[in-house]
Amino acid sequence: MKDAASSQTxxxxxxxxxxxxxxxAEHFRIxxxxxxxxxxxxxxxxxxxSSVLFKEATEWVHVWVTGHSGGxxxxxxxxxxxxxxxxxAGGGLLAGLTLYFGSRFRRQDxxxxxxxxxxxxxxxxxxxxxxxxxxxxxFSGASGGSIGREGPLVQLSSLVASVAGRVMRFPLARRRQxxxxxxxxxxxxxxxxxxxxxxxxxxxxxxSLAMESFGxxxxxxxxxxxxxxxxxxxxxxxxxxxxxxxxxxxxxPYVLLGVFCGLVVPLYLAFLKGSEKAFAMVKLPLYxxxxxxxxxxxxxxxxxxxxxxxxxxxxxxxxxxxxxxLALAIVLACKLLATGATFGSxxxxxxxxxxxxxxxxxxxxxxxxFSACFPGLGLDPAAFGLVGMGxxxxxxxxxxxxxxxxxxxxxxxxxILMPVMLAAVLSYFVARSxxxxxxxxxxxxxxxxxxxxxxxxxLKVGDLMTEADEVIESTAGFGEVVRSFLHxxxxxxxxxxxxxxxxxxxxxxxKPYLDQPDLEALIIAKDVMREETCPLARDQSMxxxxxxxxxxxxxxxxxxxxxxxxxxxxxxxxxxxxxxGKPRRNPG
Amino acid sequence: MSVFPLxxxxxxxxxxDAPDERQAIHGTIGLLRGxxxxxxxxxxxxxxxxxxxxxxxxxxxxxxxxxxxxxLVRDLVFVAARxxxxxxxxxxxxxxxxxxxxxxxxxxxxxxxxxxxxLVRRLRAPDVIDGLLSAATADEFTSWxxx
Numbered sequence: 017m018k019d020a021a022s023s024q025t026x027x028x029x030x031x032x033x034x035x036x037x038x039x040x041a042e043h044f045r046i047x048x049x050x051x052x053x054x055x056x057x058x059x060x061x062x063x064x065x066s067s068v069l070f071k072e073a074t075e076w077v078h079v080w081v082t083g084h085s086g087g088x089x090x091x092x093x094x095x096x097x098x099x100x101x102x103x104x105a106g107g108g109l110l111a112g113l114t115l116y117f118g119s120r121f122r123r124q125d126x127x128x129x130x131x132x133x134x135x136x137x138x139x140x141x142x143x144x145x146x147x148x149x150x151x152x153x154x155f156s157g158a159s160g161g162s163i164g165r166e167g168p169l170v171q172l173s174s175l176v177a178s179v180a181g182r183v184m185r186f187p188l189a190r191r192r193q194x195x196x197x198x199x200x201x202x203x204x205x206x207x208x209x210x211x212x213x214x215x216x217x218x219x220x221x222x223x224s225l226a227m228e229s230f231g232x233x234x235x236x237x238x239x240x241x242x243x244x245x246x247x248x249x250x251x252x253x254x255x256x257x258x259x260x261x262x263x264x265x266x267x268x269p270y271v272l273l274g275v276f277c278g279l280v281v282p283l284y285l286a287f288l289k290g291s292e293k294a295f296a297m298v299k300l301p302l303y304x305x306x307x308x309x310x311x312x313x314x315x316x317x318x319x320x321x322x323x324x325x326x327x328x329x330x331x332x333x334x335x336x337x338x339x340x341x342l343a344l345a346i347v348l349a350c351k352l353l354a355t356g357a358t359f360g361s362x363x364x365x366x367x368x369x370x371x372x373x374x375x376x377x378x379x380x381x382x383x384x385x386f387s388a389c390f391p392g393l394g395l396d397p398a399a400f401g402l403v404g405m406g407x408x409x410x411x412x413x414x415x416x417x418x419x420x421x422x423x424x425x426x427x428x429x430x431x432i433l434m435p436v437m438l439a440a441v442l443s444y445f446v447a448r449s450x451x452x453x454x455x456x457x458x459x460x461x462x463x464x465x466x467x468x469x470x471x472x473x474x475l476k477v478g479d480l481m482t483e484a485d486e487v488i489e490s491t492a493g494f495g496e497v498v499r500s501f502l503h504x505x506x507x508x509x510x511x512x513x514x515x516x517x518x519x520x521x522x523x524x525x526x527k528p529y530l531d532q533p534d535l536e537a538l539i540i541a542k543d544v545m546r547e548e549t550c551p552l553a554r555d556q557s558m559x560x561x562x563x564x565x566x567x568x569x570x571x572x573x574x575x576x577x578x579x580x581x582x583x584x585x586x587x588x589x590x591x592x593x594x595x596x597g598k599p600r601r602n603p604g
Numbered sequence: 605m606s607v608f609p610l611x612x613x614x615x616x617x618x619x620x621d622a623p624d625e626r627q628a629i630h631g632t633i634g635l636l637r638g639x640x641x642x643x644x645x646x647x648x649x650x651x652x653x654x655x656x657x658x659x660x661x662x663x664x665x666x667x668x669x670x671x672x673x674x675x676l677v678r679d680l681v682f683v684a685a686r687x688x689x690x691x692x693x694x695x696x697x698x699x700x701x702x703x704x705x706x707x708x709x710x711x712x713x714x715x716x717x718x719x720x721x722x723l724v725r726r727l728r729a730p731d732v733i734d735g736l737l738s739a740a741t742a743d744e745f746t747s748w749x750x751x
Contacts (some may be wrong), residue, residue, distance in 0.1 A: 106630050528717070529721050544717065
């Protein structure tokens, strides 16, 4: 028992000080969402630097294995024929050996693919396996393999996020979200594309644009892009001449281009799938299979060095100084074979940039053919290349919004946006009507997406629950209640008695009296708590939890056992994140 | 202007003779007999005594503010009594002459806090406690609370 007489001496200055502290605590208290945004920014920054390091390492290995610096196509042009043949094969062998030895002691209880980590698992990426895959990808890419770099960039960025989530002991939903932020940062870093980075993960991986999940993705993407731009410059990755549309009628050929791309994309995806099956039929160890894939690329590079690398310089060439249509058609055919060989042999990476090239080349060839048929229209085939890139990407990835934004961000050409939008949407629907398969749906299915929804369906409140840190004993004095609020990020304190949950204290209820020390001697926690809180049970489903949150005033509810003992707390945001992170059901 | 967001539910009891804390509370609660908001007087008394057991709310200067949050009252109720002689409250045996008792329904947290804070502020004003201790009539006593 305390005599409050001493508190009479509390001066006006001290009272003002307490009021100021309360005001600061209330207005600058960092809640769960803000914390996640801060972490998203940190993940974006760290993810961008992991991308920078990977790109630098790839360049270093590239110089080491080829003896030349510069672009892949130029480098391979300078090399003798035998070296063109052996460098990709040797790189494939090294990549394969890295995978072979790196996976010999692989643990089976953690996921190794960034998509799997985001949509299936619990946001825990294996550090060792991720590094092994990234190293393997580094050898494949640096030696001229026809594969995109977005895979390892996303993998590394997601890994950084996963490690942060584990170190900070984030609850399951937030850990998954932070890994998704890492993936978005990886895409943004790879293509200097902040909006597309966020949309890529939201549309393809999470299948949701819910603000709870999309907001942090945007923050991570923007920070990653700003970081990468500070290091590599802010210019467009695929700068192209300014496209001008002189008449609305010019949209008509782009409509046809959209339909054309929609027809071609299923063939492209079938080709990639077929190349995987073809290599699977070759009964060789993994490292020899990758070496064989490299050998095919090398053999093609003897004839056309343009097949090496991810195809970025080829896209740039189509948009700015295109080759004659026939030459481009030959390069396209060879590049497709090289991509099929690299991808099909099992090389780690991505096919995003090769897909951009295929779309740009297809669009250009379509435009060249159309111009030949209607020479009087004065159409520019390069503009068709640009639109084709977007239309092809939309149908191949099954993410038209991301594709439209990506084309704008890659080229920073606003005028092209309307034709791209039209062609992308048409291409998407035409391709979908022919085949439900998409580039990443296959990857997700392969990684066990069937288990994704099952996993999320079986999630219980107990899986999301975190340790309750805002807990106070029922007999705690008013002063202790005040101090707890000043140090808390939440607007509610959970009141317990002998471990049993009794109710919650709302900051709203006691806020006007926080600076009254006399109340310390008169009031205890139990006097000012609300008993009518809606508690959660550990074994409640996400749907049930959402229903409870709908009735509750608080964003953070206690989780109780059958004896009303406080087990932890769960937030509404975490429950919503589970729903937001539930991927679309892609047909198998 | 009223100091309190509420008024006394009964005229204050002056010179309550009580040998101990329990009787002091019993006598003060007795003022609520017949009050429509307190259908279970005994239940309220038990709740107040239970709350006293945990941590008797004593302000010092001879003032105690026993209270209980209980669904046994329908609305916030407030009564006051002046003890004929000092009575020791709690294990620390704090001498008490003035008893201000609240019955608080569970949903009336804000009102209860507002009333308590206002009462404490009033009691901290100069001469108020002396005035309450020396008030000759119930009206005079009340006027010290609500100037």
